[in-house]
Amino acid sequence: MISPMRAIAASLLVQLVLCTTARTPNAMETHQVVPDVIPVAPAGALSVSYPSGVSVNGGNELTPTQVKDEPQLSWETEPDALYTVVLTDPDAPSRQQPKFREWRHWLVVNVPAQDVARGDAVSAYVGSGPPQGTGLHRYVFLVYKQPGKITVDEALKKTKHEAKGREKWSVHAFAEQHGLGAPVAGNLYQAQYDDYVPKLYQQFTG
Known part of the structure; x- marks a missing residue:
């Protein structure tokens, strides 16, 4: 049988851990995605792995060569729910002068569970292409749970060969x-x- 004093001490320890965790900034806050892109950090984790063998890990540095192909995503889902998947760059053309914020690299809506391939691809995946001399760019993956099936503006629809209209x-x-x-x-x-960046630019026709 646990003594009352031990029970109180255990309760205080749990509260201390919870308070400390709540005050610990996550990667979205550390890298100022909050507030540059979204007002509140996502509560859940998103696993992102590329065919090149690299994974996304809370702001780690990857190369455009490593992320040129569409990644595999995994997150906690709810039965029968639909999701929106986004990859966006708030640092176009540079973090110091983001006059084209945000540049939409990927947008898929009506994704059932985690099956991105069965969703409606609005803007096809385009890997990172930061201009030479512009330093590090942040590339932000976000997943939203939809209230139901959604229809989006036709202007957002872009193939992997279309760059114009993804900015701002x-x-x-x-x-x-x-x-x-x-x-x-x-x-x-x-x-x-x-x-790899010049090769990426060569795929664009507009």
């Missing part, structure tokens, strides 16, 4: 427009120019 976008405004609420999961990495 706001994922937070998009979420508000479609009643998505706060993101349920997220992650981010950072990247700067490497030799």
Whole structure:
């Protein structure tokens, strides 16, 4: 039988741990995604792994070469729910002068569970292409739970060959427009120019 004093001490320890955890900034806050992109950090974790063998880990630095292909995502889902998946760059063309904030790298809506391939691809995946000399860019993955199936503006629809019209976008405004609420999961990495970037630019026709 646990003594009353031990029970009180255990309770105080739990409260201390919870308070400390609540005060610990997560990666979204550390890298100022909050408030640059979203007002509140996602509560859930998002696993992001690339075919190149690298994974996204709360702001780690990856190269454009490593992230050129569409990644595999995993997060905690609810039965029969639909989700929106986003990858956005708030640092276009640079973090110091983000006049094109945000640049939409990926947008998929109506995703059943974690099956991104079965969702409606609005803006096809485009990997990181930070211009030479612009330093590190933040690339932010966000997942939103939808209230139901949504239909989006035709202007947002872009193939992987279309760059024009992806700039000056706001994922937070998009979420508000479609009643998505706060993101349920997220992650981010950072990247700067490497030799793959010119090859990425060559794929764009407009």
